[in-house]
Amino acid sequence: MTKLAVGAILAIALAAASSIRVSPPGAVYIDPLQYNVVGANYTKWRNSSLIGFNPTNSAPPFIQVFDPSFLDVTGPSATIREIASNPGFAFAHEAPIYVPDLNLVFFSSNGGGALGYSGWYNNSVVSMINMTEVDMALASTPGNVNIQVQTLNLSDNVQMVNGGTGPYKGDLLFVTSGRALLPPSVVRVNPSPPYNTTVILDNFLSRQFNSLNDIKILPGTDIMFFTDPAYGWLNGFRPEPMLPSQVYRFDPSTGQVRVVADQFVHPNGIAFAPNGKTAFVTDTGIFGGFLGTNQTFPATIYQFDVDPTTQSFMNRRVFAYSDSGAPDGIQLDTKGNVYAGCGDGINVWNGEGTLIGKFYLNSTTAELMFTKSGLVILEETAMYVTNIQARGMTLATW
Numbered sequence: 001m002t003k004l005a006v007g008a009i010l011a012i013a014l015a016a017a018s019s020i021r022v023s024p025p026g027a028v029y030i031d032p033l034q035y036n037v038v039g040a041n042y043t044k045w046r047n048s049s050l051i052g053f054n055p056t057n058s059a060p061p062f063i064q065v066f067d068p069s070f071l072d073v074t075g076p077s078a079t080i081r082e083i084a085s086n087p088g089f090a091f092a093h094e095a096p097i098y099v100p101d102l103n104l105v106f107f108s109s110n111g112g113g114a115l116g117y118s119g120w121y122n123n124s125v126v127s128m129i130n131m132t133e134v135d136m137a138l139a140s141t142p143g144n145v146n147i148q149v150q151t152l153n154l155s156d157n158v159q160m161v162n163g164g165t166g167p168y169k170g171d172l173l174f175v176t177s178g179r180a181l182l183p184p185s186v187v188r189v190n191p192s193p194p195y196n197t198t199v200i201l202d203n204f205l206s207r208q209f210n211s212l213n214d215i216k217i218l219p220g221t222d223i224m225f226f227t228d229p230a231y232g233w234l235n236g237f238r239p240e241p242m243l244p245s246q247v248y249r250f251d252p253s254t255g256q257v258r259v260v261a262d263q264f265v266h267p268n269g270i271a272f273a274p275n276g277k278t279a280f281v282t283d284t285g286i287f288g289g290f291l292g293t294n295q296t297f298p299a300t301i302y303q304f305d306v307d308p309t310t311q312s313f314m315n316r317r318v319f320a321y322s323d324s325g326a327p328d329g330i331q332l333d334t335k336g337n338v339y340a341g342c343g344d345g346i347n348v349w350n351g352e353g354t355l356i357g358k359f360y361l362n363s364t365t366a367e368l369m370f371t372k373s374g375l376v377i378l379e380e381t382a383m384y385v386t387n388i389q390a391r392g393m394t395l396a397t398w
């Protein structure tokens with residue numbers, strides 16, 4: 001067979017494969033071409049990114065498809081179902097860590113924000129949800145379920161957990177924002193009783209960090225990278241920042257800490273591509289805590305090359321700008337698609353930065369985590385799971 005013939009057969013096979021892409025129930029296709037020109041009499045202009053783009057006025061939660069390739073992410077039967085809810089308490093904010101062996105997701109409540117009941121005088125809480133219980137409950141009904149989450153009782157050296165990853169050598173790896181004069185830290189937590197903790201870093205050469213926000217391990221290494229915005233101060237639970245808002249690299253085997261990226265407004269979520277060659281840092285610049293919201297600042301995911309020798313973040317460029325709220329927590333799947341919690345739910349871009357779809361909740365969503373049961377979404381006062389086909393890149397370090 002000639003090369004040309006092989007190519008032609010491949011093209012036909014691809015066309016057939018794409019024609020059998022099946023939309024999940026309730027998914028809405030939004031063809032960008034249909035909205036490129038809306039005319040001056042359009043009645044749905046949005047001058048606030050806090051109102052979502054939902055031109056079909058569909059009832060949330062539902063799946064929005066901006067590019068047919070998103071159906072490869074969702075698969076044919078994805079639904080979005082609530083698995084836990086507590087309307088009075090933002091119990092499900094950030095720091096999700098999935099421990100496959102235990103089939104548990106750990107996460108933290110909102111530190112210093114709405115319905116978080118934490119601040120200068122009060123710590124936030126870390127909880128866990130048992131995904132085996134979630135699976136069993138979901139199998140018994142077509143609707144939503146409300147699984148009891150369990151609060152961990154962590155030692156007082158863990159204050160305002162805001163980010164996490166792992167398992168790291170079998171432990172949960174959290175960053176804390178600190179509270180009042182108690183320092184922000186990187187801390188290992190045993191995911192099993194007695195949930196004992198070990199702080200592994202709480203300063204930069206005796207200077208307290210501002211309020212650590214999120215952490216990831218560079219794939220194939222055990223080197224930690226974390227962000228340090230000023231949100232502790234902006235949300236009223238930390239003193240005025242004494243360091244720039246930047247990204248740090250920490251080698252736990254030598255104790256060396258250094259800065260690998262700066263020039264952010266409020267660096268927030270962090271993630272690496274599965275091959276470890278590129279890094280992503282979200283900037284929630286529009287959200288200024290007591291300074292208010294200013295939409296002229298970034299709501300942006302920046303992409304960098306990870307320098308193979310120094311592991312500094314090089315060649316910064318815009319990867320994506322979110323049309324809704326600001327991208328907060330960020331995770332990648334095995335194919336290199338990029339998922340971030342935004343003002344209207346989870347937004348998904350392909351590796352080139354094209355918006356391909358959303359898990360549209362119509363409310364601010366900070367984080368997400370891949371599990372065996374699907375994608376778990378933390379939406380402050382509720383948690384959802386969507387049983388998509390895509391799988392998360394591995395975050396475990398041995």
Ligand SMILES: *[C@@H]1O[C@H](CO)[C@@H](O)[C@H](O)[C@H]1NC(C)=O
Pocket residue numbers: 039040041
């Ligand atoms: C827009 O509305 C104005 C005022 O009602 C009307 O005169 C005009 O024809 C409309 N334009 C279009 C394109 O419909």
Ligand SMILES: *[C@@H]1O[C@H](CO)[C@@H](O)[C@H](O)[C@H]1NC(C)=O
Pocket residue numbers: 047048
């Ligand atoms: C934005 O829209 C809101 C609601 O329609 C309106 O009250 C406000 O004045 C608008 N602001 C600007 C700057 O256009």
Ligand SMILES: *[C@@H]1O[C@H](CO)[C@@H](O)[C@H](O)[C@H]1NC(C)=O
Pocket residue numbers: 054057058059060362
């Ligand atoms: C989305 O939420 C806003 C309030 O934040 C509400 O006014 C609007 O009706 C909701 N949209 C839908 C389609 O539910």
Ligand SMILES: *[C@@H]1O[C@H](CO)[C@@H](O)[C@H](O)[C@H]1NC(C)=O
Pocket residue numbers: 116117118119121122
């Ligand atoms: C801190 O906790 C106390 C006691 O639980 C509560 O009365 C108070 O409202 C909390 N503070 C904030 C800022 O939520």
Ligand SMILES: *[C@@H]1O[C@H](CO)[C@@H](O)[C@H](O)[C@H]1NC(C)=O
Pocket residue numbers: 102104130131132133
């Ligand atoms: C999770 O729930 C299942 C079913 O009730 C139970 O067998 C298992 O022990 C629980 N896991 C943990 C770690 O508690």
Ligand SMILES: *[C@@H]1O[C@H](CO)[C@@H](O)[C@H](O)[C@H]1NC(C)=O
Pocket residue numbers: 150151152153
């Ligand atoms: C934490 O303490 C509360 C109150 O004493 C208790 O109900 C809960 O079971 C404890 N959590 C764990 C994981 O042991």
Ligand SMILES: *[C@@H]1O[C@H](CO)[C@@H](O)[C@H](O)[C@H]1NC(C)=O
Pocket residue numbers: 171188189190196197198
């Ligand atoms: C928890 O305690 C055990 C037993 O002392 C110890 O081996 C382990 O390293 C501790 N884990 C953490 C995260 O502190």
Ligand SMILES: *[C@@H]1O[C@H](CO)[C@@H](O)[C@H](O)[C@H]1NC(C)=O
Pocket residue numbers: 293294295296
């Ligand atoms: C937003 O920030 C810009 C740049 O600092 C400033 O010029 C503008 O006044 C701010 N707008 C609001 C509404 O605060």
